[in-house]
Amino acid sequence: MVKTAVNLCGVELKNPIIPASGTFGFGYEFAELYDINLLGSLSFKGTTMELRFGNPTPRIAECYEGMLNAVGLQNPGVDKVLSEELPKLKACFDGPIMANVSGFSLEQYRETVRKLDAEPQIAWFEINISCPNVHGGGMSFGTNPEAAASVVAEVRKVTKKPIIIKLTPNVTDIVAIAKACEEAGADGISLINTLLGMRIDLKTKKPILANKMGGFSGPAILPVATRMIYQVYEAVNIPIVGMGGVSSAEDVIELMLAGATAVEVGAANLRDPFACKKIIEDLPRVMEKYKIEKLEDIIGGAH
Amino acid sequence: MKQGIYEIKSNVKIAKDVYRMVLAGDTSAITAPGQFVNILLEGKYLRRPISICDWDDNTITLIYKVVGSGTEQMAAMQSGSLDLLVGLGNGYNTEKCGDAPLLIGGGVGVPPLYGLCKALIAAGKKVQVVLGFNTAEEVFLKEEFEDLGAAVTVATADGSIGVKGFVTTAMEALDYDYFYTCGPEPMFRAIEKAVEVSGQFSFEERMGCGFGACMGCSCKTKYGNKRICKDGPVLEREEIIW
Numbered sequence: 001m002v003k004t005a006v007n008l009c010g011v012e013l014k015n016p017i018i019p020a021s022g023t024f025g026f027g028y029e030f031a032e033l034y035d036i037n038l039l040g041s042l043s044f045k046g047t048t049m050e051l052r053f054g055n056p057t058p059r060i061a062e063c064y065e066g067m068l069n070a071v072g073l074q075n076p077g078v079d080k081v082l083s084e085e086l087p088k089l090k091a092c093f094d095g096p097i098m099a100n101v102s103g104f105s106l107e108q109y110r111e112t113v114r115k116l117d118a119e120p121q122i123a124w125f126e127i128n129i130s131c132p133n134v135h136g137g138g139m140s141f142g143t144n145p146e147a148a149a150s151v152v153a154e155v156r157k158v159t160k161k162p163i164i165i166k167l168t169p170n171v172t173d174i175v176a177i178a179k180a181c182e183e184a185g186a187d188g189i190s191l192i193n194t195l196l197g198m199r200i201d202l203k204t205k206k207p208i209l210a211n212k213m214g215g216f217s218g219p220a221i222l223p224v225a226t227r228m229i230y231q232v233y234e235a236v237n238i239p240i241v242g243m244g245g246v247s248s249a250e251d252v253i254e255l256m257l258a259g260a261t262a263v264e265v266g267a268a269n270l271r272d273p274f275a276c277k278k279i280i281e282d283l284p285r286v287m288e289k290y291k292i293e294k295l296e297d298i299i300g301g302a303h
Numbered sequence: 304m305k306q307g308i309y310e311i312k313s314n315v316k317i318a319k320d321v322y323r324m325v326l327a328g329d330t331s332a333i334t335a336p337g338q339f340v341n342i343l344l345e346g347k348y349l350r351r352p353i354s355i356c357d358w359d360d361n362t363i364t365l366i367y368k369v370v371g372s373g374t375e376q377m378a379a380m381q382s383g384s385l386d387l388l389v390g391l392g393n394g395y396n397t398e399k400c401g402d403a404p405l406l407i408g409g410g411v412g413v414p415p416l417y418g419l420c421k422a423l424i425a426a427g428k429k430v431q432v433v434l435g436f437n438t439a440e441e442v443f444l445k446e447e448f449e450d451l452g453a454a455v456t457v458a459t460a461d462g463s464i465g466v467k468g469f470v471t472t473a474m475e476a477l478d479y480d481y482f483y484t485c486g487p488e489p490m491f492r493a494i495e496k497a498v499e500v501s502g503q504f505s506f507e508e509r510m511g512c513g514f515g516a517c518m519g520c521s522c523k524t525k526y527g528n529k530r531i532c533k534d535g536p537v538l539e540r541e542e543i544i545w
Contacts, residue, residue, distance in 0.1 A: 022517065022518070029516050033304065053528055058508070060509045060511045064348070066348055074528065269516065273512070
């Protein structure tokens with residue numbers, strides 16, 4: 001009997017699979033299809049202080065083995081997340097919840113986390129300093145080591161729960177940013193967020209997305225994720241949540257070998273709403289195939 | 304919503320660039336006309352949302368227009384099976400209309416009105432249908448609507464068949480107490496301007512998932528933000544911000 005459990009920042013997960021923020025809503029749409037309690041955790045829709053509509057449409061474009069999105073952090077705002085969305089999530093999910101938080105100032109990050117901190121089922125904060133869709137906001141914090149560290153320090157003031165910083169790959173030196181976050185007291189690093197991309201419609205001869213640029217995700221980005229996780233694992237001593245194009249149990253194991261303690265599944269949920277369930281159910285078979293008894297033993301195994 | 308594998312029973316061309324595909328499989332997730340399916344195609348990362356034209360206990364009829372490489376791929380299929388998410392979206396509310404509803408379809412927006420027409424006639428309504436196309440060779444479903452017992456008027460932009468002009472031209476001669484529509488947005492705007500009575504519009508948008516998870520197809524309404532795929536595609540006239 002193989003063991004799929006992992007420990008992420010002191011919290012036990014029955015398996016390392018976590019649907020990525022923005023691809024799973026607040027879970028209840030998927031609970032119509034299967035019992036989402038089989039998930040290790042889930043990272044809910046990126047939450048901000050105030051309600052956000054996000055970007056104009058079209059917000060979605062397709063590409064080979066992936067997609068672009070420019071949703072722009074649409075969410076109902078932290079108060080409604082607490083009063084309306086979390087009760088619905090808790091009605092269908094008993095496990096530990098990862099709260100994904102975005103902000104456009106240090107104060108917004110801090111106050112959003114302060115409000116969510118009171119919810120006992122939230123086990124970690126995943127702080128998005130990397131969303132490439134919002135002008136002047138997320139991008140600037142995530143592309144500079146000092147700015148990234150300042151978010152960690154600010155959020156630390158209001159929560160004792162683990163803080164996981166979600167990094168953007170759209171930087172020259174992701175290692176420097178990861179190290180700065182660790183030094184500032186981050187408990188974990190999650191990566192990679194989407195890669196900045198663009199598609200142009202040949203009929204209109206203009207960008208497909210109303211926002212022109214959007215975040216590229218899907219199987220095509222897996223090698224970029226693997227490489228960056230590998231690099232960051234060499235440089236930091238805190239756990240890594242890996243993501244980027246994961247679509248199969250084999251991909252999960254690849255990211256864990258690179259250094260991930262847990263693995264998020266993103267775009268795959270949109271193509272196949274059963275993606276996480278299938279990956280979890282397939283993990284034991286793939287572990288046996290590669291003679292892996294305990295998933296925890298393979299974290300960083302490629303180094 | 305249900306996911307399933309559906310067998311292609313037939314797939315035939317019925318007008319210029321327009322095909323009718325009949326699929327066999329579980330239809331129990333379909334609850335209202337105006338809902339859609341989301342189709343996984345070989346080599347395409349995202350599914351293709353296509354409105355449901357008609358359904359019964361074990362078949363789904365789709366009518367789609369070839370507009371890109373995905374629908375082109377569909378048009379070439381003669382047999383085999385497709386992975387579908389079925390019963391997506393809210394669909395039309397058939398209980399809101401009076402006794403004399405008007406159905407207004409523009410081009411490839413026509414198909415979902417067929418299932419709606421069937422439901423309204425079964426409910427004892429006196430249904431009128433206006434179908435708008437660019438030209439005669441694009442016209443489809445006219446006889447099928449008539450066979451259901453609806454009074455059909457066709458309008459073509461070039462006048463090659465039916466009333467010359469737009470759907471709104473053809474509507475001038477008709478009396479109705481409610482409308483249901485699906486078609487291009489310029490047609491919606493013309494309807495919004497020309498029509499007094501209340502009604503329902505079915506919208507189209509580029510989607511990520513098709514079932515409410517990704518927020519890819521959101522729009523603002525008077526009642527707050529809505530997802531075209533989950534809270535729509537049908538919106539009521541009163542809530543739409545033009």
